[in-house]
Amino acid sequence: MFGHYFKYSFKAIFRVKEVLFWTLVFPIALATFMHMAFGNIYERTEKAHAIPVSIIHLSENNAFDSTVQALSEEDAMLNIIEADNMDKAEKLLREGEIKGIFVVDKNINLTVNENGMDETILDMILTSYEQYSTVIQSTMKNNPQNIENVIKSLMTDKSYLTKEKTSDGSFDNLVTYFYAIFAMSCLFAGFSGVDRASKMQADTTSLGIRRNMAPNSKIYLIISDFFTSLIVQFVFEVIAFLYMKFVLGVDFGTKYAAMMLVLLMGSGIGISMGMIVGCVKNKTTDTKIGITCAISMCLSIMADLVANGVRNAIEHYIPIINRINPAALIVDSFYALNVYDNYDRFFRNMTLLGIIIFLLLFCSFLLVRRTRYASV
Amino acid sequence: MSVVVNVENLVKRYKELVALDHFNLTINEGEIFGLLGPNGSGKTTTINCILSLLQYDKGTIKVFGEEMKPNSYHIKNKIGVVMQNVAVFDTFTVYENIDYFCGLYIKDKTYRKQCVDEAIEFTGLNEYVKFVPKKLSGGLLRRLNIACGIAHKPKLIFFDEPTVAVDPQSRNRILEGIEQLNRDGATIIYTSHYMEEVEQLCSRIAIMDRGKNVAIGTKEELKKMIRNTENITIEVVGIESIDIDKIRQFSHVMNVLYEKNMLKVSYEGGKHNLVRVLDYLQSRQLSFGRVYTEMPTLNDVFLEITGTALRD
Numbered sequence: 001m002f003g004h005y006f007k008y009s010f011k012a013i014f015r016v017k018e019v020l021f022w023t024l025v026f027p028i029a030l031a032t033f034m035h036m037a038f039g040n041i042y043e044r045t046e047k048a049h050a051i052p053v054s055i056i057h058l059s060e061n062n063a064f065d066s067t068v069q070a071l072s073e074e075d076a077m078l079n080i081i082e083a084d085n086m087d088k089a090e091k092l093l094r095e096g097e098i099k100g101i102f103v104v105d106k107n108i109n110l111t112v113n114e115n116g117m118d119e120t121i122l123d124m125i126l127t128s129y130e131q132y133s134t135v136i137q138s139t140m141k142n143n144p145q146n147i148e149n150v151i152k153s154l155m156t157d158k159s160y161l162t163k164e165k166t167s168d169g170s171f172d173n174l175v176t177y178f179y180a181i182f183a184m185s186c187l188f189a190g191f192s193g194v195d196r197a198s199k200m201q202a203d204t205t206s207l208g209i210r211r212n213m214a215p216n217s218k219i220y221l222i223i224s225d226f227f228t229s230l231i232v233q234f235v236f237e238v239i240a241f242l243y244m245k246f247v248l249g250v251d252f253g254t255k256y257a258a259m260m261l262v263l264l265m266g267s268g269i270g271i272s273m274g275m276i277v278g279c280v281k282n283k284t285t286d287t288k289i290g291i292t293c294a295i296s297m298c299l300s301i302m303a304d305l306v307a308n309g310v311r312n313a314i315e316h317y318i319p320i321i322n323r324i325n326p327a328a329l330i331v332d333s334f335y336a337l338n339v340y341d342n343y344d345r346f347f348r349n350m351t352l353l354g355i356i357i358f359l360l361l362f363c364s365f366l367l368v369r370r371t372r373y374a375s376v
Numbered sequence: 377m378s379v380v381v382n383v384e385n386l387v388k389r390y391k392e393l394v395a396l397d398h399f400n401l402t403i404n405e406g407e408i409f410g411l412l413g414p415n416g417s418g419k420t421t422t423i424n425c426i427l428s429l430l431q432y433d434k435g436t437i438k439v440f441g442e443e444m445k446p447n448s449y450h451i452k453n454k455i456g457v458v459m460q461n462v463a464v465f466d467t468f469t470v471y472e473n474i475d476y477f478c479g480l481y482i483k484d485k486t487y488r489k490q491c492v493d494e495a496i497e498f499t500g501l502n503e504y505v506k507f508v509p510k511k512l513s514g515g516l517l518r519r520l521n522i523a524c525g526i527a528h529k530p531k532l533i534f535f536d537e538p539t540v541a542v543d544p545q546s547r548n549r550i551l552e553g554i555e556q557l558n559r560d561g562a563t564i565i566y567t568s569h570y571m572e573e574v575e576q577l578c579s580r581i582a583i584m585d586r587g588k589n590v591a592i593g594t595k596e597e598l599k600k601m602i603r604n605t606e607n608i609t610i611e612v613v614g615i616e617s618i619d620i621d622k623i624r625q626f627s628h629v630m631n632v633l634y635e636k637n638m639l640k641v642s643y644e645g646g647k648h649n650l651v652r653v654l655d656y657l658q659s660r661q662l663s664f665g666r667v668y669t670e671m672p673t674l675n676d677v678f679l680e681i682t683g684t685a686l687r688d
């Protein structure tokens with residue numbers, strides 16, 4: 001039975017031209033437009049830039065000093081701006097001359113003013129430094145004879161970190177626009193979700209009437225329509241991705257498998273969102289399309305498609321919104337992949353997306369199962 | 377003879393509008409049952425309630441002896457619907473459409489193919505199997521709509537105005553097809569506002585008006601319910617109102633109408649009625665043209681029961 005539903009579900013989606021437009025042509029066109037408009041800036045900022053930072057010593061810490069020293073040479077990750085005291089440093093920070101202040105005391109503290117890419121890197125530097133210093137200290141205590149090797153390996157690690165920034169990581173802000181295009185085109189998959197749900201509903205389409213007379217549970221429809229839409233949408237996203245990478249030359253880093261997972265989950269969230277809107281009863285399809293459009297636009301704006309910084313502001317004041325805004329989760333997952341070495345944040349985001357998709361589909365099913373309509 | 381559909385005291389409101397007002401209906405196995413009523417009388421609403429598509433305010437609905445619910449899948453398995461609006465996928469071909477809907481009921485692929493082919497044969501769509509609906513004429517589209525509703529060989533089939541906006545050729549084909557389905561064992565529920573169709577096709581008829589079942593029975597029974605037995609229509613120019621009053625006083629005359637040079641006289645009983653009217657017109661030296669005399673139609677039944685004509 002599922003086989004039959006799947007087969008025709010595929011046929012149905014492949015022949016709807018509007019879906020093709022919104023999900024394939026739209027992201028490619030928008031990406032091309034962005035590339036033409038911002039191409040130059042993109043080239044310039046793609047080169048790694050040193051992050052201006054000040055260091056205030058309240059006590060001695062040679063290990064930290066030499067780490068910072070190493071990071072401001074060679075590939076120059078940091079650009080140390082001299083500041084005599086905390087007041088001066090804070091003034092520089094306020095004026096935007098520097099991005100952060102390291103205060104070296106018993107522990108090392110980082111003060112930042114904003115919540116952006118550079119600040120994240122500073123935070124990351126500090127975190128890895130703290131991890132290393134623990135390793136060094138415990139090695140000193142337990143196997144002093146091994147200390148040379150440990151430091152060597154840490155040095156390699158450090159150079160990896162430096163290298164990642166210039167060749168692998170994509171730390172410029174413009175790439176986040178391309179992430180947002182993915183987020184938006186994933187959300188626009190909502191239109192195909194609405195379309196498919198409308199065709200299950202007896203009160204919106206005559207096709208829905210006939211399908212309501214089928215002697216099978218609606219779960220067949222929901223599942224087959226969801227997964228076929230998902231596959232098609234995913235393929236489109238991958239095409240858009242390849243286009244951006246190879247034709248426009250956007251640097252997305254190298255964690256391809258993980259990025260594909262983001263696109264898959266993103267497609268899933270878009271379709272399931274459309275489906276639940278489409279499964280609401282007693283609204284016309286046009287209204288539902290309008291609602292989906294409004295939702296996608298809002299979520300995309302909050303995920304920085306229109307202006308950079310909205311997402312960070314939300315993170316600062318109401319972080320929970322970024323945890324449940326699918327667009328923000330998609331953008332953040334890309335970002336986490338490129339900025340962080342580990343996959344914790346990435347998998348947290350994937351899990352959140354998975355839960356949201358499941359809930360949306362389940363609620364869609366609840367809305368259409370065993371239902372009688374107020375008017376047909 | 378078992379009861380296939382039983383509707384009792386069905387009430388359905390759309391906000392203030394009472395679309396069905398304590399509606400009752402019993403349909404027996406093997407019937408072609410006609411629901412006849414003007415547009416807006418509640419035929420489609422009745423069907424949608426029976427099919428559990430619509431919420432209703434009151435009443436009980438049983439199909440094949442069981443309460444009908446949205447998840448009564450074993451009942452739905454035996455039902456076919458051909459709705460007023462064509463319900464097919466625009467992007468599927470004729471064959472794919474029929475196969476899709478048939479496949480919702482029939483899992484066995486070989487048997488399904490046989491059913492689909494039979495439905496195509498039955499509706500005469502053989503030449504069009506590869507066409508998409510957009511390429512079909514109105515009549516062919518209706519036939520596809522029918523094929524999608526009946527391919528799985530349902531025991532109970534609902535036809536909601538299947539001949540609206542259909543050319544006469546397709547229309548006859550559709551009506552013959554319905555009779556064939558009935559001969560093959562299906563119980564049919566047929567709605568229409570065309571009394572001729574219902575009269576020709578249906579073994580039993582319910583006449584609906586404003587959400588009520590105003591009369592039910594075979595066409596003979598329905599015609600016996602009214603006093604009218606004969607309607608005479610005569611084309612005559614320049615008749616005056618005294619003449620009309622005179623004719624009105626003839627015995628057995630129920631009603632006399634004169635519009636657009638047509639004199640219409642309805643009778644209850646009586647013999648040689650036509651001769652008497654023509655004699656009178658001759659005696660008044662009024663010349664007349666065409667003359668018809670008819671048995672009462674379902675329209676007269678409707679007219680007499682509700683006070684308005686079926687077709688406005």
Ligand SMILES: Nc1ncnc2c1ncn2[C@@H]1O[C@H](COP(=O)(O)OP(=O)(O)O)[C@@H](O)[C@H]1O
Nearest residue numbers: 375376390395414415416417418419420421422
């Ligand atoms: N969805 C609806 N909302 C409000 N009123 C409706 C709706 N559908 C039908 N009606 C009203 O209910 C009455 C019966 O309609 P319907 O069952 O479609 O009649 P029929 O099929 O006999 O032409 C009409 O007065 C119609 O205007």
Ligand SMILES: [Mg+2]
Nearest residue numbers: 419420460537
């Ligand atoms: Mg109707």
